[in-house]
Amino acid sequence: MKALLIDDNPTNLFMLSKLVQNAGIADVVSFRDPVAALAEAKVVQFDMVLCDYMMPGLDGLQVVRALRALTDYADVPIVMVTTVDQKQVCYDALEAGATDFLTKPVDMAEVKARVRNLAALRDMQNKLRDKADWLSAEVRKATHEMVLLEEEIILRLARASEYRDSDTGAHVVRVARTCRELAEEMGMTAQFCRDIYLAAPMHDVGKIGVPDCILRKPGPLTAEERAQMETHASVGAAILSGSESRLIRLAAEIAETHHERWNGSGYPRGLSGTTIPVSGRIAAVADVFDALVCARPYKDAWPVPRAVAFLKENSGTLFDPKVVAAFEARLLRIMRILEEQPDDDATAAA
Structure with missing residues (x-):
């Protein structure tokens, strides 16, 4: 499972990365520049995104909206990181498509619990998608076999008339x-x-x-x-x-x-x-x-x-x-x- 972390503060980014890894996600990619992070998300499929709100260039709300606009990120869990007094930002983040939010200063136990829960959610999404892909492939296979059967019936009936x-x-x-x-x-x-x-x-x-x-x-x-x-x-x-x-x-x-x-x-x-x-x-x-x-x-x-x-x-x-x-x-x-x-x-x- 791959996690994308976005925060312009290197100290916060380092600490958040360690917390996410301790929660069981080993593959963590960190960006201080939200624009560069979005560019990476367009070519790499991440399973979870943690994004700070206050950043230069693009704020967290803009990042969430941009991620949700990408086809492969419609269901990916996105966590917004805000300060305690930014309640309205939390509401706006949820409206923009954030799955959850964390408040600074972050609590280690809370981070682990939330990340593990979201990882379990993503794992279930992936399994459901794989199951849906398998079912779709089986339907295509069955449909193809039915078409071939129709064609065979037609050709055999035509051949029967030829003999007469x-x-x-x-x-x-x-x-x-x-x-x-x-x-x-x-x-x-x-x-x-x-x-x-x-x-x-x-x-x-x-x-x-x-x-x-x-x-x-x-x-x-x-x-x-x-x-x-x-x-x-x-x-x-x-x-x-x-x-x-x-x-x-x-x-x-x-x-x-x-x-x-x-x-x-x-x-x-x-x-x-x-x-x-x-x-x-x-x-x-x-x-x-x-x-x-x-x-x-x-x-x-x-x-x-x-x-x-x-x-x-x-x-x-x-x-x-x-x-x-x-x-x-x-x-x-x-x-x-x-x-x-x-x-x-x-x-x-x-």
Whole structure:
């Protein structure tokens, strides 16, 4: 434990230092200049301060106020040393933030008792702070583990849907990365950009409920088959609904609304315009673009310029114009995603 003593009188300072050491505090630093003492307090954490009132330059009240203004000295015990007839100074010192005061001539037994009591108080403060720091670290650790668990659940659910679908695992990764690019370009918060990146891979999790004969059909779907395929949006929302997790709730929102269209012609609810959640509007553009430029058993891949032209032609009808504008602004980065996350040739041709 470290004590800071401030008194312009060298004799008083020497005697006070000995008394504090006799009270059990071995590490004592003494200053005759209050300005120099304050400068030291800014770089060294003291556990207790004893300060005389009458000093040149700065008096004790000014020193107490200056110490209390320092972040690390909000709770440090500060003792003001005054003469017997300075009652008002004692009151002012307590108002300024002093913890206790001693009167001159000081009584050795009183000094020892007060210093020991204040040292015990400081020791308890330090233990409580250490306990609070430990608890805070444990909370951060538990929160981090919970986030990792959420991410794992999402990725495993996405992987489960991949096994049923003719789309590849690279598709869900590309859609997720593209969603994040679009969200960033649209000025969304860092939290939302991260969340949509993690939630978007589950946009097609509802395909778990669609028969293989429809999912893997090499040719066009019949009207009945198309209707059954379209149930995957509602099924995905049902699988993910009711969660306490913000991330899972966002994934449910994307699963349900990524096939809604700006003009109301989409499914499952026929939402239009801004009644479609922004997450669904972003995922719609990312999903359609990736589906167009990648080969599947039932279609050839479109050239990128043709797919971009399709999005621009349908801006304001099928797609949110702001999302399409963000897509155009990030096109080079999105094309890089295509290069970095290609489909496995065997999977794409299956």
